[in-house]
Amino acid sequence: MTSPLISVKDLTLRFKTDEGLVTAVNNVSFDIAPGEVLGLVGESGSGKSVTAKALMMLNADNSVYDPSSRITLRVDDQEIDVLSLKRPKDQMVIRGGSISMIFQEPMASFAPAISIGDQMVEQLLIHSDMNAVKAREISIEMLDRVGIPEPAQRFKQYAFEFSGGMRQRAMIAMALSTKPKLLIADEPTTALDVTIQAQVIDLMKDLVEDFHMSILFITHDLGVIAQTADRVAVMYLGNLVETGTVRQVINTPAHPYTRGLLNSLPKLNDLEAPLTPVPGDIPSPLDRPPGCVFHTRCPEYIGDVCKTQIPGYSKDSANHEVSCHLATQGEQP
Amino acid sequence: MSNDVLIRANDLSVHFPLRGFMFGERPVVRACEGINIAIEKGSFFGLVGESGSGKTTLGRAMLKAAPISKGEVIYSDDEVTYNLATLEGPELKDYRKRSQLIFQDPYAALSPRMTVRDIIAEPLEVMRLTSSREETDARVREIAAMCRLNLEHLRRFPHAFSGGQRQRISIARALVSGPRFIVADESVAALDVSIQADVLNLLNKIQADSGITFLFISHDLSVIAHTCDFVAVMYLGQIVESAPTRKLFSETFHPYTRALLSAIPSLDPDVRGHAQRLEGEIPSPINPPPGCRFNTRCPHAQERCRSEVPEWREMSSKHHVACHFAEELA
Numbered sequence: 001m002t003s004p005l006i007s008v009k010d011l012t013l014r015f016k017t018d019e020g021l022v023t024a025v026n027n028v029s030f031d032i033a034p035g036e037v038l039g040l041v042g043e044s045g046s047g048k049s050v051t052a053k054a055l056m057m058l059n060a061d062n063s064v065y066d067p068s069s070r071i072t073l074r075v076d077d078q079e080i081d082v083l084s085l086k087r088p089k090d091q092m093v094i095r096g097g098s099i100s101m102i103f104q105e106p107m108a109s110f111a112p113a114i115s116i117g118d119q120m121v122e123q124l125l126i127h128s129d130m131n132a133v134k135a136r137e138i139s140i141e142m143l144d145r146v147g148i149p150e151p152a153q154r155f156k157q158y159a160f161e162f163s164g165g166m167r168q169r170a171m172i173a174m175a176l177s178t179k180p181k182l183l184i185a186d187e188p189t190t191a192l193d194v195t196i197q198a199q200v201i202d203l204m205k206d207l208v209e210d211f212h213m214s215i216l217f218i219t220h221d222l223g224v225i226a227q228t229a230d231r232v233a234v235m236y237l238g239n240l241v242e243t244g245t246v247r248q249v250i251n252t253p254a255h256p257y258t259r260g261l262l263n264s265l266p267k268l269n270d271l272e273a274p275l276t277p278v279p280g281d282i283p284s285p286l287d288r289p290p291g292c293v294f295h296t297r298c299p300e301y302i303g304d305v306c307k308t309q310i311p312g313y314s315k316d317s318a319n320h321e322v323s324c325h326l327a328t329q330g331e332q333p
Numbered sequence: 334m335s336n337d338v339l340i341r342a343n344d345l346s347v348h349f350p351l352r353g354f355m356f357g358e359r360p361v362v363r364a365c366e367g368i369n370i371a372i373e374k375g376s377f378f379g380l381v382g383e384s385g386s387g388k389t390t391l392g393r394a395m396l397k398a399a400p401i402s403k404g405e406v407i408y409s410d411d412e413v414t415y416n417l418a419t420l421e422g423p424e425l426k427d428y429r430k431r432s433q434l435i436f437q438d439p440y441a442a443l444s445p446r447m448t449v450r451d452i453i454a455e456p457l458e459v460m461r462l463t464s465s466r467e468e469t470d471a472r473v474r475e476i477a478a479m480c481r482l483n484l485e486h487l488r489r490f491p492h493a494f495s496g497g498q499r500q501r502i503s504i505a506r507a508l509v510s511g512p513r514f515i516v517a518d519e520s521v522a523a524l525d526v527s528i529q530a531d532v533l534n535l536l537n538k539i540q541a542d543s544g545i546t547f548l549f550i551s552h553d554l555s556v557i558a559h560t561c562d563f564v565a566v567m568y569l570g571q572i573v574e575s576a577p578t579r580k581l582f583s584e585t586f587h588p589y590t591r592a593l594l595s596a597i598p599s600l601d602p603d604v605r606g607h608a609q610r611l612e613g614e615i616p617s618p619i620n621p622p623p624g625c626r627f628n629t630r631c632p633h634a635q636e637r638c639r640s641e642v643p644e645w646r647e648m649s650s651k652h653h654v655a656c657h658f659a660e661e662l663a
Binding site: 043044163164165166193194195196197198199201202220221222223224226227246247250251260261262263264265266267268271274275276277278281282 | 383384495496497498525526527528529530531533534552553554555556558559560578579582592593594595596597598599600601602603605610611614615
């Protein structure tokens with residue numbers, strides 16, 4: 001097996017707030033191999049965006065990383081300890097260098113008073129040693145590659161002159177023009193209509209093959225994950241509850257929360273199936289339940305062990321990892 | 334006109350004139366154009382379409398909350414019959430009691446300065462539906478229990494509640510005046526999937542228990558498929574296809590409906606990339622394309638589609654479609 005492009009090990013991240021320390025991400029570990037698309041699924045407040053931002057050190061100043069957290073990036077046989085990069089100048093190795101990010105709301109991500117073209121050129125000038133003419137050429141080429149018609153005219157326009165789908169394409173063009181090794185896509189299709197979402201997903205699948213990059217694809221939509229990801233990691237209240245290949249997680253979910261998510265989704269091929277909501281509400285991150293974080297809503301709750309003991313991770317032979325007492329108990333009959 | 338239709342739109346158009354042009358004709362946003370729908374009593378009527386298709390405007394016109402430029406909307410229950418296009422004065426006030434709206438964003442829809450009890454009681458007080466405070470309280474408690482709200486929480490403010498709970502408060506507020514007709518505009522779009530199922534089940538239960546007629550607006554065809562018994566598909570201000578849910582999914586006529594269906598990402602990882610993709614994006618409703626409005630994106634568009642507006646015709650019982658080539662494409 002090739003060594004992973006990026007490994008996240010025991011990532012724990014808290015935020016200092018007026019109400020005290022809020023644990024946003026708790027003991028999260030995962031790897032992304034080169035060329036792999038890892039889907040990160042979870043509901044709002046599950047910590048998926050915070051995890052992704054940690055990879056680029058983009059979290060706000062009130063964030064506190066636990067000393068045992070490690071994020072290691074491997075580029076050209078070199079290992080970079082991401083969390084040790086403190087100065088913005090050093091962080092350029094990751095930001096816009098090896099890692100690019102696209103966001104959910106493309107209107108909010110572009111500066112409204114600078115043309116799309118100028119913004120694309122600016123980042124190329126900062127992150128590479130090319131001159132302005134070459135940067136312009138590459139930017140127009142990228143706009144063309146992501147399927148924007150008349151790229152040379154579009155290059156001069158502003159974000160408000162683009163439609164939602166076009167803006168997201170321009171965002172992707174901009175993120176990829178620096179040739180990153182890892183693209184973080186944070187809910188890139190959530191704000192788009194389904195027909196446009198389908199176009200953007202097709203485009204991203206194409207680009208993965210062309211650029212041979214890895215993607216960390218964050219979404220709450222299991223359908224989008226099923227269509228794009230190679231592997232899936234499911235998050236709940238800051239914890240990773242299940243990791244596996246997309247077929248393992250969607251076809252044979254091992255964690256009660258993943259099963260709950262799948263059962264609450266309306267399915268088009270079975271209109272008779274009742275929608276089963278996950279009971280209760282997500283607890284506030286300020287008072288995280290002790291033991292297994294999901295025990296307050298778990299329909300398969302097996303007793304005190306869930307309430308008092310934090311479940312470890314258990315792996316089956318096919319690397320399908322789950323953090324649940326049900327799974328560990330199954331192993332020792 | 335059959336008796337079991339609660340509200341019906343006949344050739345309804347909603348236009349919004351734009352400001353700021355010195356010469357020539359003022360441009361007009363044609364948000365809805367020539368809409369014909371009939372919502373049966375006690376049904377759960379789904380309206381689906383992309384953003385900008387005019388589904389919210391249509392929903393509001395049915396509540397007389399958007400200007401009706403042309404055509405008529407006839408509301409008729411067992412007590413009264415109103416034509417919304419000309420409705421005003423005390424009759425309009427009466428219609429407000431009979432129809433209600435549930436909004437999309439439960440975070441924006443509830444006043445942060447009012448307790449849950451006051452939020453739910455406000456319609457009763459404004460419409461003078463109850464005569465004493467005790468009566469109001471009793472009614473609020475009854476509705477809150479129906480929406481599975483904890484009665485001890487009635488004295489709290491909305492900030493203490495999660496999205497799903499807030500949406501249940503919005504639903505309680507809509508129900509409290511005892512309406513016959515409710516427009517639910519993207520009522521689950523802002524919620525997480527695990528909560529979404531809960532709210533959908535609640536709406537279905539209310540509909541089954543009380544017989545309230547719902548117009549359920551959503552961009553998500555799979556949500557509509559699961560909750561509604563009748564579906565209308567909207568594109569750029571027009572309804573392109575409408576049918577009972579089961580019929581629409583077993584036999585789809587309009588190419589846009591088919592594209593919408595295939596654009597929904599499949600949950601099966603082994604079914605990748607078989608979808609039929611639409612090119613381009615929804616055109617502007619200020620200058621809609623001539624002929625069939627879908628012709629600019631339709632994979633089957635021909636010369637006739639660009640010049641001739643397709644007729645709204647019935648393919649089989651209650652299954653209507655507006656496409657020249659519905660038979661050939663089926």
